[in-house]
Structure formats: C-alpha cells, structure tokens
Amino acid sequence: MSSSDTPTRTLAPPPEPVRDDPERPSDEQLLAARPVPLRRPGRWLTALTLLVLLAMFGHTVLTNPRFQWSVVGDFFLSGSILRGLALTLWLTAAVMASGYLLGIGVAAMRLSRNPVLVSGSFGFVWLLRSVPPLVQLLFWYELASLYPQLSLGIPFGREFVTVRTAHLFSGLLAAYVGLSLDVAAFSSEIVRGGILSVDPGQTEAAQALGLGPVRIFRRIVLPQAMPSIVPASGNLLIGMLKATSIVSVIAVQDLLYSTQLVYNQNFLIIPLLLVATLWYVILTTLLSIGQFFVERHFTRGGRRRDEQGLWRTLRSNAPLLGRASAVDRAGLAGLS
Template sequence: MATPDVLPAPARPLPGSAAPPPATAPDPTAATARIVPRRRPGQWASAAAALLLFAMVVNSLARNKAFQWDVVADWFTAASVMNGLTLTLWLTAVTLALGFLLGTVLATMRLSANPVLRTLSWVYIWIFRSTPALVQLLLFFNIGALYPTLGLGIPFGPEFLTVRTVNLFGPTLTAVVGLTLLEAAYAAEVVRGGILSVDRGQLEAASALGLGRWRVLRRIVVPQAMRSIVPTAGNMLISALKGTSIISVLAVSDLLYSVQLVYLQSYQVIPMLMVATIWYIVITTVLSVGQYYVERHYAKGATREGLPPTPLQKARAGYRRLRAAASSDSAGLPGEAGR
C-alpha cells in the first residue's frame, strides 16, 4: 500500500524576526515599461522667447540703414584705424606686463614680515585703487604744474641730476606711466590672493624635505597659485584693453582716437564707432579663447575626473558620431532593399 506524499509544514518564523513578504506574481507590464523624460514646457518657452529676441536684435542691426555697414566695411581695415589698433595693443601689452612686474613686488612687500614694507605697499594700493583712472592720467599729464623739475640727489641737500618735466612727460609716456601704476595696484592684490590660496601645509612639508626657497616657489607655489591668478589676470587683460580708450583725452592716437578723428571730419559718427566696437569685440574674443586654454593648462591635476573636453574636441566627437551613423545607415540600405 502506497503511502501518500506528506507535504512539509511551513517553517515558522523565529521569535522577534520579521515575517517574510508574501509571494507575488510577476507584473507582466514591468518588462515593457518605458522611462519617459519629464516634460519641461517652461524651458522650451524661455528658449523660444530668447531666440525670438535674438532674431529681432539681428534683424534691427542688419536692416537699420543708420549703421551704414558699407562705410564700416570701407574703414574697417583703413591705415589710420590699423595704426590706432596697433598702438592700443602695444599699450595693453606694455602696461599689463610692467603692471604685473611692479604688482608682484608690491605683493611680496605686502606679505613681508617687515611692517614698513607692508605699510608702504598698502598705502600705494589704497591710493591708486581709490582714485579714478582719468584723474590719475590728467595729474601725470599736468605734472609740470606741480613739479617743474625732477631731481636726483641727497634729501635737503645738493641734487646731482635735474630734468624738466615739460620735456619728460609726453602724451604716450604719460599714458604708459599712468596705466602701469594703476594696473600695478590691482595686480598686487591678484598676486597676493594667488599666493595665499596655496595651502601652508605644503610649504611646511617642502621645508621639512630641505627644499630651497626658490625651488619651492618655482615648483610648488607658482603652479598652484596660477590657478587663482589666471582667471583674474585674464579679466584684467581685457579691462586693460578697453581701458586704453581713456587715453584719447590726451590726444594719443589709439583706436578710439583714430576713429574720432575720422568722424569729426566726415560726421559719420555711428559707423566709425561701430568700427571701433567690432575691433574691440574681435580682440576681446581672441584673448578670451587664449585665457580659456591657459586656465586648462594650469588646471591639470586639480580634479580626479580630469578636464572636460574643449569645444573643439566636442565638435570633433560629434562629427565622428555623425559619420559613424551615416556609414551604418548606408551599409544597412542594400540589405533592406534585397529583402
């Protein structure tokens, strides 16, 4: 006689333990569920409004005859304009280079343990950052009224060298001196902030390893400080480029003064101002691109994820994806036609 199969009794949960969840049948719709991105109508509406506004601005610039774009094209590369642009670029490079050189000295004095040097540096920065640039340029241009002669010698004693300021400070030299002293005050704070951004623990570790001060400055302080200095220095470079237009009050033939001479004779004010504006935009764009790549150079190793791709790298990657998609589509067409 066969004995019936006896089913094992269900196991009882231990005291204090949670009961197992009841078995449920698999959901047949789970495998076919599709993730739908969240709709964002506000973003599309704002993008459409921004594009509409941009199209309106472009249309007003292109169809407004008051701009006289034909005159702009004729004067854009004229000899007088190019000479003024060359002088503007030269002034920007010279004043910024000398300004950062003097600013580095001032930043070192500001970080010095000598209270006299710290005080003198602070007073210099305070004075030149507190007065307008135009006032400084006019004071240097009229320095002959304050000091007819400048001498070198013993204080309250005889002078060994004397120079008349009327023959010393011309318009161009006044612009160089005034802008350099002004940029030095701002550059000192930029350099000081970059040096202070370096962790003091790294300097202590370098000193414990017996590294020299020059090697610590060159291999540890400067590379890390440049990550903080370069963005602000790039903004200073662009500001210095546009700030050179202020020297037109001294009759220095920079870019703005050159176009002013033209429209004072031809009365074509708007097109000549557009010539200067477009040149400033072009030079500023080139400087911004250079600043971007300099920042990337000094940002190496700052993050573990690495640097993000550049716009050129993104464009190349998109072009390769388009070519791959086009080649795959073209390769699949004959097979589909033959079915």
C-alpha cells in the first residue's frame, strides 16, 4: 500500500470567539439594577375589601343609637364596676400563682421515674382536663351535699379536727379552688412540654462537667425551656382572665356579675355588657403586650444569633456587591 493511498485527517477549525452582544447588559449594570416587585392584585383587592368592611362595621357601631354609648361612659368607672374589676384581677392572679405552683409539682411527678407518681399525675391531669371548669365550680360549691364535714386525723382512725363544709366553702373559695386545679392540670402539661423540648444532650453534657441537678435545671434546662413555656402560659393567663366570668354562676361578684346586678335594676343590658366587654378588651390587650416583651426577653439569644448569621451572610457576599473586606481580600490574595 502506497503512501498516496493513506487517508489524511482534517482538523476542525478553531471555534470563533464569542463576541459580546452590544445589547446585552454588563455585569455592573446587572448588579446595579433594582429588582422589580411582584404585582399582587389579589392581595391588594383583599386588603381593600377588608378595610371597607372594617370601616362599615366601625361606622354602624358608633352611629347606632341602640348601643347607648353615653350610658357606657356613665357606668364605665362606676364604683360597683371597679370593685368587680378588682375582684376579677385578684382572682386571676391568685389562681394563676397557686395553679402554676401546683402544676410545676405535677409536671415533676410526671417526669419522675416513680411509676406511682407518674400514674397519679397522669390521672390528675386526665380527670381535670376532662371535666369542664363550670362543672368543677358547681361541684366545689355543692361540696357540703356530698361531704357535710371534713376532718383531720389518723387515717382510718381517730379524728382531731372537724370542719363543716357548709360554712367553709363559700362561692369565692369554691371559685378559687376549682379554677386553681384547672390551671394546674393545663400548666403541668405546658411545663412538661417545655422541659421535654430541651435536648437531653444538654443535661448529659452538664453532668459530664460535674454540675449538680439543681444548677443544671436552673442554668441550662429552664432557660432553654422558657421560649416554649412563655407563649402557652401567656395564652393560659389571658384565657383564665376571661374564664373568671363563669364564677358569676355561683354568685361571686366579679366584673361580669357586677354588670349583671346593675342591668337587673335599670334594664340597660346592652350598655352594661359593653362596659364589661371593654374592660376585658383593655385587660387582654395589656396582657398581650406584656407577653410580647416577656417572649422577646427569653428569645433574645436566638434573635442575636439570627442577626449575627445575617451579618456574616452579608459579609461573605460582600465581593458580589463590590465591597470586599480585609479578610476577604487577604484570602483572595492567598489564593492568587
């Protein structure tokens, strides 16, 4: 075979260089361009509709003469209403304080390794969460019909002190005991859930460092559990403030019962109910504001970490914005 018969290979021509499109924006123009916000006509239409409905509702409430706002102003700061308001605030504070102390104890029993304590705390929570608060109040108010007297002494033996329940359990005491037990049942689950939300590795690491159980709970477990406990506890407090209105059924002169006593005399039902409603709205608003600041206090560590993470993200992306820090420039110089 001759050399003339050998097939020759042809090389492909080199690719032509990509020429810049004169109409294509440069990188500097892309970085300097402002993002175009999305148009959301549905969102604006919904917001406008809600504002119109809210304005219509406010107009009909303020201009309807049947609301009798002048009567509301006359009784808003009356003596009987303020006394009922003071009793409502006292009952709410006392119930929440004693109920939460009992609830913390029930939560500790539920988290213990003793099966008797676990079963007893579970039965306590199950029973009280199953019975409506109004039924509990009625049971405590009518305790004298079930147990005419209560005694203290040796179990199944001699009695040292005997008290007649008919003179012991008044309406106010029955409301305090019934509502406190109800708060204890719910608060125990709130506290237990907050403690269980903490990673067990935190406790194990603290034990490895030689910390005692009390110090571990106070300095490590509790601060991490509070962000989970505070929101639910705030909701329970606001709910209990409104739930105290059910004590009017057993003739406890709280805010609602005080308004009922007034409108039973002058038959101005709607204005007096508006007085009670406005006071409840004011109190719940103040409690909501306080809950907001308490939540912000206990989540300040996570918020700082988020802000620090955002700052680090901005610094790491500074070269894209045309501003490289000294550390970034040193790193780039080292790579070059």
